[in-house]
Amino acid sequence: MPPAMVCKTAHQYSKETVSAADMEKLREVAEDYRSVKNYVYERYGGIASLSKIYPGYTIQNEMTASGLRQELGLPSVYFYLAVFDALGDIKSQWSRTKTKVLKLTGKNENLNPEEKHYLRFLLKTANAFAAVLNRKPVILPSEIQSRHDELAGQVDAGKLHRYLRRQVRKYHVRQHTDLASGFSVSERAYRYADHGIYISTKQSRKRVFVTLTDNNRYTSQLYIKLYPEEGRIEIMAPLSVAVRTHADYTNPVGLAMGMFVMLTTDRGNRYGEELGAYQSAYAEWVRQQTASYSRNRADNPGRKKYYAKKRRYVEQMHSYINRELNRFFQEEKPRIIYMVKLPTAQSGGHNREINNNVTLWQRGYIRERLTQKGREQAVEIVEVLGKNISRECSRCGAPGNKKDGVFFCECCGYTTAEKTNTAENVLKRGREGRIIR
Numbered sequence: 001m002p003p004a005m006v007c008k009t010a011h012q013y014s015k016e017t018v019s020a021a022d023m024e025k026l027r028e029v030a031e032d033y034r035s036v037k038n039y040v041y042e043r044y045g046g047i048a049s050l051s052k053i054y055p056g057y058t059i060q061n062e063m064t065a066s067g068l069r070q071e072l073g074l075p076s077v078y079f080y081l082a083v084f085d086a087l088g089d090i091k092s093q094w095s096r097t098k099t100k101v102l103k104l105t106g107k108n109e110n111l112n113p114e115e116k117h118y119l120r121f122l123l124k125t126a127n128a129f130a131a132v133l134n135r136k137p138v139i140l141p142s143e144i145q146s147r148h149d150e151l152a153g154q155v156d157a158g159k160l161h162r163y164l165r166r167q168v169r170k171y172h173v174r175q176h177t178d179l180a181s182g183f184s185v186s187e188r189a190y191r192y193a194d195h196g197i198y199i200s201t202k203q204s205r206k207r208v209f210v211t212l213t214d215n216n217r218y219t220s221q222l223y224i225k226l227y228p229e230e231g232r233i234e235i236m237a238p239l240s241v242a243v244r245t246h247a248d249y250t251n252p253v254g255l256a257m258g259m260f261v262m263l264t265t266d267r268g269n270r271y272g273e274e275l276g277a278y279q280s281a282y283a284e285w286v287r288q289q290t291a292s293y294s295r296n297r298a299d300n301p302g303r304k305k306y307y308a309k310k311r312r313y314v315e316q317m318h319s320y321i322n323r324e325l326n327r328f329f330q331e332e333k334p335r336i337i338y339m340v341k342l343p344t345a346q347s348g349g350h351n352r353e354i355n356n357n358v359t360l361w362q363r364g365y366i367r368e369r370l371t372q373k374g375r376e377q378a379v380e381i382v383e384v385l386g387k388n389i390s391r392e393c394s395r396c397g398a399p400g401n402k403k404d405g406v407f408f409c410e411c412c413g414y415t416t417a418e419k420t421n422t423a424e425n426v427l428k429r430g431r432e433g434r435i436i437r
Contacts, residue, residue: 004243006375009236010218015196015211017231022208025201026226026233032074032202033082033183039068040086041175045093047168050130053094056087073202077189081221085184089175097172098123104167118151119160132161133168182225192217197235199224229304245378246333253334254427256390256419259361262324264419265332266427272324275317275362282313283360321366325373334379337370338430340386340422383436384429394424 018026044052044059052058060083063069069079105111105119122128128148131138140148189200191207195215198207210233218237225234254266259279262272289306374381393400398411400421407421408414416424429435 004378005240006243006372007238007240008372008376010216010239012197012216012235012237013213014232014234015213018208018210018233020231022210023226023228023231025203025206025208026199026224027180027228028202029074029078030180030183030224030226032072033078034177034180035072036068036074036079036082037086037089038176039066040083041090041177044087045090045174047130047133049090050094050126050133053087053090054126056084059083059087075189075200075202077186077200078183081184081186086175093173093175097168098129100171101164101167114151114154115156115160118155118157119164121148121151122160122164129164132164180226182223185222185224187219187221190222227307229307241376243376243378249333249377249379250335251333252336252338252427252430253332254423254425254430255337255339256422256426257339257363257366258419259363261419262321262366263328264417264423266420266423268417268420269332270419271328272321274320275324278317278320279360279362282317285313286310286360317362318365321362322369325366325369329373329377329379336380336382336430337374338382338384338426338435340389340426341383341436382430384426385434385436389425389429390418390422392425394421394428 040059040063043049049059052062060080063079063083069076072079074082102120102123105116105123108116111119122132125140125144125148127140128138138148138152139145185199191198194209194211196209196211198209200207212235218239220238223236225236227233256264258264260276261270262275264270293303293306371381373379388399390402391399393407393409393412393414395414396409396412398409400407400409400411400414402408402418405418407416407418414421
């Protein structure tokens with residue numbers, strides 16, 4: 001039996017500065033790529049095109065007939081990638097819209113269980129959803145049609161159809177992009193050679209050559225990200241790697257994530273204790289640079305040094321985060337990791353320094369890398385319900401007190417670090433099955 005595979009992203013970087021002329025050729029491709037995506041967003045992002053976006057070949061044929069590719073002079077290898085990139089974005093946006101409406105439906109106290117059940121049926125049945133939004137009769141395959149008719153007969157279907165259309169109008173977003181920062185490229189449009197890569201442009205049989213910092217060669221679809229101000233490019237390639245299983249990875253681990261200590265386990269072990277210092281230095285530098293730039297904007301037309309130093313700060317933090325995550329897996333040897341689903345980023349109040357630190361917290365990157373490394377090591381990651389998890393005593397379950405990073409329970413006298421108590425509660429809830437499914 002072949003080993004399980006997981007996808008990761010490999011990065012390549014230009015070694016020498018890309019000339020202004022070559023960068024302009026790449027920017028022309030990126031600009032036209034953006035134009036094609038915006039055309040698809042505008043034409044197919046609404047309710048009338050719901051029946052066309054799956055699987056998308058109807059849209060491909062219509063885009064071929066539109067004449068846009070000839071008008072822009074964009075090679076077909078880029079044109080159709082842009083079409084399907086935009087189509088993927090539209091599908092993702094519809095998924096977000098449905099998830100939002102589904103969540104609000106569950107919380108709506110004015111709807112009874114039968115009405116909620118019918119709305120969930122519509123949201124999860126693509127043809128029914130499209131028909132309701134377009135004010136057409138709901139016609140489904142016979143085995144599903146009978147179920148729809150049964151549910152619709154228990155409620156005021158017309159009222160619920162109007163409710164669903166109102167919610168979609170309120171929360172669905174028609175997409176648009178003003179950024180021409182990069183483009184996807186298929187294998188036909190690039191070639192590795194001479195310690196670099198040759199990339200096709202809008203000019204027939206004319207390719208831009210960019211030297212690279214490594215000699216790795218990939219054969220999949222790539223994404224070329226442009227940094228015109230710095231005269232460089234970054235290449236991202238999807239790479240399939242075999243999942244590594246470890247016989248000694250047997251421990252269930254509860255995790256608490258923090259801004260200043262990256263991870264604390266239920267056993268009190270801490271990983272990433274210097275993250276707070278890295279983030280504070282980065283946040284302070286960004287705050288100073290923002291204030292300085294605002295005061296001297298007229299005399300400061302370029303920000304090349306700013307972006308270069310900002311990139312170094314972020315790369316330094318990311319390197320540290322990855323190093324500590326590797327240490328976490330090696331020392332904890334987890335079989336399953338329980339953690340709380342992180343809330344949406346919130347302002348820290350009226351203190352600008354706190355606001356800045358919260359905004360620049362690398363929590364999204366930490367979660368992404370933890371998930372990716374877990375997949376690569378065959379470690380399961382499970383989210384637990386987080387309500388009041390930091391205030392509850394992990395020993396007796398009674399409400400406790402927190403002060404200066406220490407948790408104290410007056411009921412049973414248990415005292416420990418605040419994050420350790422949270423991590424213990426995470427593990428406890430995970431074992432009890434109080435998880436997000």
